[in-house]
Amino acid sequence: MVFRTAVFQYMAxxxxxxxxxxxxxxxxxxxxxQVQQALDIAELAARNQLVELSLKAVERALQSGxxxxxxxxxxxxVQSQGARIDISQPAPISPVHIVRTRIPxxxxxxxxxxxxxxxxxxxxxxxxxxxxxxxxxxxxFLYASESDxxxxxxxxxxxxxxxxxxxxxxxxxxxxxxxxxxxxLDHSADATVLLLLCSLEINEATGVxxxxxxxxxxxxxxxxxxxxxxxxxxxxxxxxxxxDTKAVADILYAAAKTSLTISRYDSETSSHPTAIAMEGVRxxxxxxxxxxxxxxxxxxxxxxxxxxxxxxxxxxxxxIRELVASELYARGLVQTARDILGAxxxxxxxxxxxxxxxxxxxxxxxxxxxxxxSAPTRARILPMTDTVSMADRAGQIWICALDTESNxxxxxxxxxxxxxxxxxxxxxxxxxxxxxxxxxxxxxxxDSRIYIASLSGTEIRELGRGTLPSWSPAGRRLVCSRYSPDxxxxxxxxxxxxxxxxxxxGWSGKWSPDGSKIAYIRAAGSATDFVVxxxxxDTNSRIASGRRTSTAQSSWNFCWAPDSSCLMVEASPHxxxxxxxxxxxxxxxxxxxxxxxxxxxxxxxDFVQWxxxxxxxxxxxxxKYNAERLYHLEADxxxxxxxxxxxxxxxxxxxxxxxxxRTLIYLSRQERR
Amino acid sequence: MxxxxxxxxxxxLLVLTxxxxxxxxxxxxxxxxxxxxxDATQRLFSVTQVQTVEFLNVSSDGQRFVFSGKTxxxxxxxxxxxxxxxxxxxxxxxxxxPLWSPGGQRIxxxxxxxEQGVWIMRADGTNQRILDKRGSAATWSPDGTKIAWFRNIxxxxxxxxxxxxxxxxxxxxxxxxxxxxxxxxQIxxxQIxWSPNSRKVAFLAQGLDRxxxxxxxxxxxxxxxxxxxxxxxxxxxxxxxxDDQTFAFSQRxxxxxxxxxxxxxxxxxxxxxAHPVRLxxxxxxxxxxxxxxxxPGTRLYFLSRxxxx
Numbered sequence: 001m002v003f004r005t006a007v008f009q010y011m012a013x014x015x016x017x018x019x020x021x022x023x024x025x026x027x028x029x030x031x032x033x034q035v036q037q038a039l040d041i042a043e044l045a046a047r048n049q050l051v052e053l054s055l056k057a058v059e060r061a062l063q064s065g066x067x068x069x070x071x072x073x074x075x076x077x078v079q080s081q082g083a084r085i086d087i088s089q090p091a092p093i094s095p096v097h098i099v100r101t102r103i104p105x106x107x108x109x110x111x112x113x114x115x116x117x118x119x120x121x122x123x124x125x126x127x128x129x130x131x132x133x134x135x136x137x138x139x140x141f142l143y144a145s146e147s148d149x150x151x152x153x154x155x156x157x158x159x160x161x162x163x164x165x166x167x168x169x170x171x172x173x174x175x176x177x178x179x180x181x182x183x184x185l186d187h188s189a190d191a192t193v194l195l196l197l198c199s200l201e202i203n204e205a206t207g208v209x210x211x212x213x214x215x216x217x218x219x220x221x222x223x224x225x226x227x228x229x230x231x232x233x234x235x236x237x238x239x240x241x242x243x244d245t246k247a248v249a250d251i252l253y254a255a256a257k258t259s260l261t262i263s264r265y266d267s268e269t270s271s272h273p274t275a276i277a278m279e280g281v282r283x284x285x286x287x288x289x290x291x292x293x294x295x296x297x298x299x300x301x302x303x304x305x306x307x308x309x310x311x312x313x314x315x316x317x318x319x320i321r322e323l324v325a326s327e328l329y330a331r332g333l334v335q336t337a338r339d340i341l342g343a344x345x346x347x348x349x350x351x352x353x354x355x356x357x358x359x360x361x362x363x364x365x366x367x368x369x370x371x372x373x374s375a376p377t378r379a380r381i382l383p384m385t386d387t388v389s390m391a392d393r394a395g396q397i398w399i400c401a402l403d404t405e406s407n408x409x410x411x412x413x414x415x416x417x418x419x420x421x422x423x424x425x426x427x428x429x430x431x432x433x434x435x436x437x438x439x440x441x442x443x444x445x446x447d448s449r450i451y452i453a454s455l456s457g458t459e460i461r462e463l464g465r466g467t468l469p470s471w472s473p474a475g476r477r478l479v480c481s482r483y484s485p486d487x488x489x490x491x492x493x494x495x496x497x498x499x500x501x502x503x504x505x506g507w508s509g510k511w512s513p514d515g516s517k518i519a520y521i522r523a524a525g526s527a528t529d530f531v532v533x534x535x536x537x538d539t540n541s542r543i544a545s546g547r548r549t550s551t552a553q554s555s556w557n558f559c560w561a562p563d564s565s566c567l568m569v570e571a572s573p574h575x576x577x578x579x580x581x582x583x584x585x586x587x588x589x590x591x592x593x594x595x596x597x598x599x600x601x602x603x604x605x606d607f608v609q610w611x612x613x614x615x616x617x618x619x620x621x622x623x624k625y626n627a628e629r630l631y632h633l634e635a636d637x638x639x640x641x642x643x644x645x646x647x648x649x650x651x652x653x654x655x656x657x658x659x660x661x662r663t664l665i666y667l668s669r670q671e672r673r
Numbered sequence: 674m675x676x677x678x679x680x681x682x683x684x685x686l687l688v689l690t691x692x693x694x695x696x697x698x699x700x701x702x703x704x705x706x707x708x709x710x711x712d713a714t715q716r717l718f719s720v721t722q723v724q725t726v727e728f729l730n731v732s733s734d735g736q737r738f739v740f741s742g743k744t745x746x747x748x749x750x751x752x753x754x755x756x757x758x759x760x761x762x763x764x765x766x767x768x769x770x771p772l773w774s775p776g777g778q779r780i781x782x783x784x785x786x787x788e789q790g791v792w793i794m795r796a797d798g799t800n801q802r803i804l805d806k807r808g809s810a811a812t813w814s815p816d817g818t819k820i821a822w823f824r825n826i827x828x829x830x831x832x833x834x835x836x837x838x839x840x841x842x843x844x845x846x847x848x849x850x851x852x853x854x855x856x857x858x859q860i861x862x863x864q865i866x867w868s869p870n871s872r873k874v875a876f877l878a879q880g881l882d883r884x885x886x887x888x889x890x891x892x893x894x895x896x897x898x899x900x901x902x903x904x905x906x907x908x909x910x911x912x913x914x915x916d917d918q919t920f921a922f923s924q925r926x927x928x929x930x931x932x933x934x935x936x937x938x939x940x941x942x943x944x945x946x947a948h949p950v951r952l953x954x955x956x957x958x959x960x961x962x963x964x965x966x967x968x969p970g971t972r973l974y975f976l977s978r979x980x981x982x
Contacts, residue, residue, distance in 0.1 A: 274829060275829050278829045282846075319807075319826050320826075322826055323826045323829060326826070326844065330844055472838055472839050473838060473839075474836070474838070474839045474841075476839040476840075476841050477838075477839055477840060491840070493840070514818075515818055515838035515839075516816075516817060516818060516837075516838060534776070534778075535837055535838055536774060536775070536776065536779075536817035536818060536837055536838075537774055537776040537777075537778035537779055537817070538778060538779050538793075538795055538800060539776075539778050
């Protein structure tokens, strides 16, 4: 090992000596070949733990700036921009290009080695001489790595990053700031990026704000793509480390706009602008600059006449349009999206992404049918105000709220146009009510339509044909039932009224409180099964099947236990046909032996459980009772008692609890004459 | 020229001394975190059906494995399921990065090439359907109601959280008001880990400082904050959330070594110190990756390969 090290050391010193002797002693940059040799030596030295030699080699190689001359090949294809190569052009495979690509890569690797083994002050001085070369006192060279198509350049690296890190290690960041400022490069994007990063390193808020603003102003279409990438990256760092949304938006807006503009002039540029543009869009939205964000989104979209074959073949243009749509729809800017993308594309996006997956436990692939947004309805909704007399609305259907602690009822709103309203269910957040309704002349159930009304009584809209609605836990979907045609249990999206069939032989779906399951009934010969569709596990299980003696017949009416473990159902034991009762079925176990509570008189009644109490609320329909009043009874069927506080002399039914577990929403209709 | 010759010779030596691939080298192993005994780490069986196993996941009831691997270097990855002892091995077809649903009835996985995207299927391989053609590396939430995956559109990486119940999705980074302090392009698209309560997701991000950071973000909160747990500079892969603040992952501490299992508990000051999992000596000199655990996470399951694979 000792021998090998000595050999390497000897060889390396020889090469360095040769390269130093053959290089010119003035301030002119070294040739490409000399720099390549020096980097070879530096890397070899690092591999052999020769820290000082590797530092020296890099320092010597770049103390006069990057190489611009090759002794072997002339430079016909290299386009220079001052002392730097403009790599926005198609990269010429020239020795100059190769070495300039190698410099940041090599120094990045070496910096890791130096950080572990080098003397910090010496490392800092070396990197400073690379970025701020002493022989080029009015220039700055950040040596950015080439953009990588895989990460779109946002992980842009430059030697400047390692310079700041090394300055921080010896606590000389303020001195570095002075050195940069002394070069008088106020209009240089690279110098400003470096100053901004220094300010971030020492948490200097004024500097961050000042340099961000300056950077936003000096970036123009003439800036090099490398500078734009480094600036964008600096913007992301500001976002990491500060809460200065204005500074972030200043930088990223300018970087995004510049980058998009450059790409329009030069579609061959290797730096893909989309990722930077999206960061610009998001930072503008975050800073409340919605107009700027939308301007950037418009710029992202290629003009129809500028779409290239490459765009079309790679589907890139389509992807960008998708991205633009995502950003706008995520913020509810639906109309803007339609304006920018055009109605056809917007509709396509809406149909694809607002209905991303159609889960269908039966395995049938069914295309959703998209209803138009918030279908207009001729139904009116009339909020109840203090100035309205109840007598004036006596003939209308009332939606009422009963406070079960104070036993007081009040009318929330009335529905003057419907002949029949049924199955009201409050949304999980307590803001909306879903119900089924028919107009005069229509047939209840087969003609019923589902409506969503705000509980304030100010809005109503129709979702489509169906009945027996039941909310999903977050209130974005309903499960409902349709009579023929299209019979079955359906899922419907509340936002746009798109329907999806769950089971064509099912009826009366109810969503479990935990959301993972939907239970419904399914005819099985002369008996009825309960089916539990597990949306997560894609399974269907039948419960109470094969147990005809237990539940020979069940009604549409059942409800979930709050912990989603069992169903409370209304059923008739086979042996006692005609004798109905309520019982509990465990959804995870088909081996039931239901213990029916014989409350036969209340069959086919609306019923719900009383939260936190072992009571059932129900509205029996038999005339021997005061029909369609609200009652409560014990879970075992005993002690039928009329619920106090409901409106008198009216037919009350259709109960649903508000999320507070105290307020009961119910329907109230005029008594039959 | 001398330099060139030296470099060439050195490179050749490195290649020649690299460990050769061994047949029967895909060990499926377990480790009991609570046990101090010598047999805390066990080799359960070796996978011989594929040449290289890439990814392993244990079902939440600890009864079945699903894994993906390649039969040949250039072949498509395929998905396999088996019992904990390696019996009842079944091939479910093309795919990679498979993960069980919490109830073990479904598998979410990814495909590349012409069928690229995030896919879902039943545990018997039927009912396959694509969820997102631009997605990859999906993970199921412990409560089963959500699936998260990486989505890459035109180079912009985001995390999609798909809600199975509501049939709705949300973008973690792209949604309104979510100015999250992590640049989307810094996300290392390797794996997403869910918190035990299904309210947060963790992922790996790589900063300019070249450190891989374990980040987590609370979903659906009004002002989401990314918690960044900065480990020591290390190459991290395959993060798995064990309990409230504890993660398990593989990390490579030096370039020549293999990946080693580690656990780390995040502290309130957003730091995280990783502790290597003390595996038995047979495993310490191997590369140990793709860790997953049953819940509660005291038993880890992982893949072990000889270094150089």
